[in-house]
Amino acid sequence: MDKQYSDQTIKEILSAPVGESDIIDWKMQDAYEKIRKMNKTETVQKKRVIRSIGKGFAALAAVFVLVFTICLANPVWASGLPLIGGIFERIQRLWNFGELSEEEIVSLMTETVSETETEVEKGYPYQASSKGYTFYITEYYATNQGVFLGVRIESEEKLPGFYEPAENNMNILIDWQTLEGIQLDEYTYEGVLRIDMEEVPEQFELDFSIREVWIDYLNEEKTAHNHKTLVLDGCDFKIPIERSDKDLKMIPVNEIGEAGVGMKSVQISPVEVTLNLINTEEEEGLVTYPVVLDAKGRKLEPGSMNSPDVYAIGDSDISTLYVYVCEWDEYMDIKGLALEEDASLFQNALEECALYKKVIDTTEK
Amino acid sequence: MERLVKKAQKGDTKAFIALMEKSKETLKRVALSYLKNEEDVADAIQETILNAYEHLGELKKAAFFRTWLVRILINNCTKLYRKNKEHENYEYTPEELATGNRPEEFSVAFVSNLEFLDLLRTLSEENRTIFQLYFGEQFTTAEIAEILQIKENTVKSRIRRGKEQLRKEL
Numbered sequence: 333m334d335k336q337y338s339d340q341t342i343k344e345i346l347s348a349p350v351g352e353s354d355i356i357d358w359k360m361q362d363a364y365e366k367i368r369k370m371n372k373t374e375t376v377q378k379k380r381v382i383r384s385i386g387k388g389f390a391a392l393a394a395v396f397v398l399v400f401t402i403c404l405a406n407p408v409w410a411s412g413l414p415l416i417g418g419i420f421e422r423i424q425r426l427w428n429f430g431e432l433s434e435e436e437i438v439s440l441m442t443e444t445v446s447e448t449e450t451e452v453e454k455g456y457p458y459q460a461s462s463k464g465y466t467f468y469i470t471e472y473y474a475t476n477q478g479v480f481l482g483v484r485i486e487s488e489e490k491l492p493g494f495y496e497p498a499e500n501n502m503n504i505l506i507d508w509q510t511l512e513g514i515q516l517d518e519y520t521y522e523g524v525l526r527i528d529m530e531e532v533p534e535q536f537e538l539d540f541s542i543r544e545v546w547i548d549y550l551n552e553e554k555t556a557h558n559h560k561t562l563v564l565d566g567c568d569f570k571i572p573i574e575r576s577d578k579d580l581k582m583i584p585v586n587e588i589g590e591a592g593v594g595m596k597s598v599q600i601s602p603v604e605v606t607l608n609l610i611n612t613e614e615e616e617g618l619v620t621y622p623v624v625l626d627a628k629g630r631k632l633e634p635g636s637m638n639s640p641d642v643y644a645i646g647d648s649d650i651s652t653l654y655v656y657v658c659e660w661d662e663y664m665d666i667k668g669l670a671l672e673e674d675a676s677l678f679q680n681a682l683e684e685c686a687l688y689k690k691v692i693d694t695t696e697k
Numbered sequence: 698m699e700r701l702v703k704k705a706q707k708g709d710t711k712a713f714i715a716l717m718e719k720s721k722e723t724l725k726r727v728a729l730s731y732l733k734n735e736e737d738v739a740d741a742i743q744e745t746i747l748n749a750y751e752h753l754g755e756l757k758k759a760a761f762f763r764t765w766l767v768r769i770l771i772n773n774c775t776k777l778y779r780k781n782k783e784h785e786n787y788e789y790t791p792e793e794l795a796t797g798n799r800p801e802e803f804s805v806a807f808v809s810n811l812e813f814l815d816l817l818r819t820l821s822e823e824n825r826t827i828f829q830l831y832f833g834e835q836f837t838t839a840e841i842a843e844i845l846q847i848k849e850n851t852v853k854s855r856i857r858r859g860k861e862q863l864r865k866e867l
Contacts, residue, residue, distance in 0.1 A: 343835075355735055367714070
């Protein structure tokens with residue numbers, strides 16, 4: 333051995349980050365999910381931040397409807413937006429959600445045609461800068477349970493860490509919500525941010541602020557991930573939103589099992605499955621944990637950090653959904669089986685422990 | 698960090714999660730100094746987060762948050778260690794690390810910082826956590842005594858003995 337362990341060397345070695353662990357990350361997220369369930373007040377606080385409905389919508393709506401119409405009518409322009417915009421299109425291949433059709437996505441960019449009609453000048457009305465970072469909100473998709481924003485971050489200085497083209501070495505959280513995305517170059521990151529809402533109105537103005545950005549990056553030596561937190565000010569947006577109801581399917585269930593647990597309905601959008609559950613024993617202290625499996629018995633992952641009954645569709649086969657609602661502690665005992673390669677082990681355990689279960693054929697009209 | 702602790706104590710879940718994320722590396726390193734199985738490390742951290750959330754209101758001074766959190770972690774590690782002791786007879790040596798012969802209990806990604814494990818595994822088990830807390834997390838000997846519920850003089854003598862052990866190994 334050729335090392336010399338001085339106090340300083342020991343300190344440096346023992347304070348360096350250890351490696352990444354999927355199982356630790358998963359269990360930490362699982363703990364957070366339980367905590368969020370326990371503290372429903374957080375949802376109320378969040379809604380207070382983002383709710384500013386209806387103000388001045390009419391005038392702004394006219395602008396973005398016009399912009400959207402121009403993009404649709406000019407496919408060359410719409411596809412020729414590599415610089416900024418088109419985030420959903422680029423991110424969908426990495427995304428945990430299903431694919432959206434082009435019509436579902438609303439562009440927030442403006443385009444002005446020159447007098448000679450030979451040039452198109454693009455405008456980005458929803459942008460804000462703080463501490464060397466500029467944030468662009470370029471497009472959105474709004475379903476009944478949340479709003480998805482296309483967000484681009486440009487940094488004046490190089491983003492931290494080791495950048496490799498086409499490799500996803502960086503994760504970004506905006507106010508502790510994951511920005512599902514990818515680093516485009518040493519200065520740019522773009523992704524899709526989900527904003528949870530209990531119920532999205534048909535039309536409203538989204539009052540959205542970026543206060544804190546947490547960047548997880550692979551260090552220059554490529555040995556470990558480090559973190560950087562940005563505390564920002566002045567990154568406030570007021571975005572006119574129109575909910576998309578296209579392809580939204582509502583399947584009524586309206587039943588309660590013997591344990592007082594049941595389901596009102598299941599809603600399916602192009603990207604998410606939402607359960608409307610019933611727990612008549614909640615006030616008596618019954619804490620439950622719902623699980624949704626797809627037609628192949630694979631677990632659907634939560635689509636939202638704050639709404640526990642929303643699940644991302646991704647590449648799941650949702651022609652049939654298996655819904656299980658377990659008592660919390662019992663689920664904690666079997667949850668590890670979800671990681672097994674043989675999906676039937678997990679499903680069999682759910683069949684045994686569920687307080688309520690329901691098989692839903694989503695293809696029925 | 699104290700600002701976040703106070704916010705979390707008032708029921709701000711986001712502040713609590715931010716605190717846990719800021720403490721994540723410390724939790725991982727300390728648990729790794731104690732346990733030899735990645736799943737146990739994950740379980741200990743998960744239980745610590747839930748315990749911390751449940752009892753955060755009982756923490757008197759925000760300044761003591763780190764010591765308090767690590768003490769909860771150590772308690773959980775001890776419980777797991779006792780529970781699994783009879784099943785864990787594998788000793789991870791530096792030579793095995795050098796040859797890439799890693800035990801199955803850790804994923805390759807998790808033990809990518811070989812120097813860290815190399816040093817820890819050179820120490821005797823009783824000194825590993827003390828070294829991690831003193832050198833890795835920069836706790837004082839008095840704080841370590843509080844966390845591990847042992848006398849401060851014992852902490853000091855184990856640090857001294859650990860250094861001697863490292864010198865002998867070299």
